[in-house]
Amino acid sequence: MIKGTYQDTPSHPFTLGMEVAGVIDSLGDGVKGFAIGDRVAVFGGQGGLAELGCFDAIRAVKLPDAMPFTDAAAFQIAYGTSHVALDYRARLQPGETLLVLGAAGGVGLTAVEIGKLMGANVIACARGADKLQAAKAAGADHLIDARTQDIRAEVKSLGGADVVYDPVGGEQWDAAxxxxxxxxxxxxxxxxxxEVPQIKSNHLLVKxxxxxxxxxxxxxAFxxxxLTDSLATLMQWHADGRLHPHVSNTFPLDQADEGLEMLRTRKSTGKVVITIQDL
Structure with a gap:
């Protein structure tokens, strides 16, 4: 979004921060199902890095009492993306082999965790021993170091992949x-x-x-x-203790750029959360 290359970058000016968690301070006319003081998480798409935000009610979901705000702020996009991708889109089946690229990142770790919950044999690919250890803790069965190992050769030695989850693109997509x-x-x-991969349709056809x-x-939008069905499932899994959001770092609002720099330099694992105030 900062570079203007994201597929859904808002027009300028806008405030960064795609998802938030907090307490409802006021309600617009006609809003039903929520009350002032409710604890909610919101996928706003923008506007998160601010002390107050104004969002459409359809983008809000009530939080279970036991879910901390730090978990909630890191929950919707990462877990929602992985669950919709693996369950609704790919129809991942128990016993299938799932390859997760970028497996220590914000969405990658959730894909490892959810894939394992769905009964898959999970291969996690990440850069370096520390990140691979995070993927292992999330449930990965096999680990591949993208810095030093041949992704294609390693995956084929394990029998190949039924489903590939790729938040990385570039050379890793080609290998997978x-x-x-x-x-x-x-x-x-x-x-x-x-790097956005260019897909050769003749290869899709042959295999x-x-x-x-x-x-x-x-x-x-359509x-x-x-999303609501998926989030209901995920919230229940969290309440049951089956999901464990991984937040590697938190920063106060006046240090938000330090949090962004951790993403730019790939020094984080899981999610980075900016705390606005002590809720």
Missing amino acids: FRACKPDARLLPIGFASG NLSVLGVYWGGYL KPEV
Whole structure:
């Protein structure tokens, strides 16, 4: 968004921060189902890095009493993206092999965790031992170091991938693409590498592959029930103790750029949360 290259960058001027958690301070006319003082999480798309925000009620979800605000602020996009991608889009089945690229990132870790909950054999690919350890703690069965190992060779040695979850793009997409089993499904989630892959349709044809785009927030515009149903499942899993949001760092609002720098330099694992005040 800062660079202006994200697929849904708002027009200028806008405030960064796609999702928030907090307490409702006031309600617009005609808003039903919420009350002042309710604890909520909101996918706003923008406006999060501020002391107050004004959001459409359809973008808000009430929080379970036991969910901390730090977890809630890191929850919707990361877990929602992975659950919609793996369950609704890819129809991941128990016993299938799931390859997660960028497996220590904000969405990657949730894909490892959810994939394992869904019964998959999870291969996690990340850069360096520390990040791979985070993926292992989230449930990964096999680990690949993207810095030192041949992704294609390692995945093929494990039998190939049925589903590829890719928030990275670039060379890692190419390697994963070539390591797919016939009839595999590939999920482009994002392009952290800065390189958007160009997909050769003749290769899709030969191996009967499917590429399934996933833009979680896009469902708000044409099929919001996909998100509400998914979030209801995820909130229940969290309440049952089956999900464990990973927040590697928190920063106060006046140090927000330090949090952004951790993302730019890929020094974080899981999510980075900016705290606005002591709620």
